[in-house]
Amino acid sequence: MRPVRSSAQRSRLAQIETPLGLVVTSPSFADGAPIPRRHAGRGVGDDVSPALAWTGLPDATSTVVLIIEDDDVPLPRPLWHTVAVLGGSVVHLDEGALGPDASDVVFLKTPLGRRYSGPRPIPGHGVHHYRFHVFGLSTPLRPDTTGRTELLRDLRATATACGTLTGTYRRP
Template sequence: MSNLGCLLRGVRAGGHRSRLAGIDVPETIVVTSDAFDDGGTIPVEYAGKGLGDNRSPALHWSGVPHGTEALVLIIEDDDVPLPRPLTHTIAILDPRTDHIDAGALQPISTEIRFIKTPLGQGYSGPRPIPGHGCHHYRFHLFALNAPVPATVTTKGRLLRSMSEHAIARGTLTGVYQRP
């Protein structure tokens, strides 16, 4: 067990500090996974590099409203010992899709547009600090009533666009604790 993880065990960003918390739209989208239930443990194969296969889980959703022009998937770790949750993945999806296959959130995908995060592009699975305890990973899916322009290449610009165009959202939560 890491001394640093133990020392920081009580230090957690919290979902209320996420910049996504300020996007106040109806939660009408239902996000599910065959890999884990909402609030359940994320299997180790979906954990990040050095722990698991860093393979994205399959995701499914329903309840996307009529008039959706883009879907945005953002995966965050709410329990990282930072001022805000850590963004692991940002993906812009075709509004007609209703699922992502396991392993599909890879930067080589031609059907998914990624925005770079502090962890890179594409899927970056759970990899909490050893000894820090259980972390909550939120898979947020937003429906937007306008396409995301190609000029939007940063998280900040994307969030500004989302705050103006988000019309619905859904969240799936998985937990992971480093062995």
């Protein structure tokens, strides 16, 4: 399975163009650097979401969407670990803010559930790249937005800004 991988180019999120770019940062890891074990998924680490911040949201942002995807899974497309929908004025998340008791976050269902799900690559599969995509939307998500297809539709139609922070994780 080592040579079998998706890629960033196969991500449907990479195809969404926006007029503005966001700068996404974390005090836990630099862009392109390893993600600390504390933020790794169940059975690997503590599964605590890292602190994140972003700048460059337009003033009229209605909704912020955070999508965490693994570009290196042995699947045709990257795997979405987490989809979190936030208010339009949110410009940062504290460490652990995407916990199970988060009241100001709406989680959309992913193959890994409705929650933060940290890095958990297959043992021995090499380095995986985890992209933390942040999108600013000009309108709220439609009421029927419950899955990937509907979310991609909404992102294509109303995203005005986006940015990405990439972290890596490797399991021996």
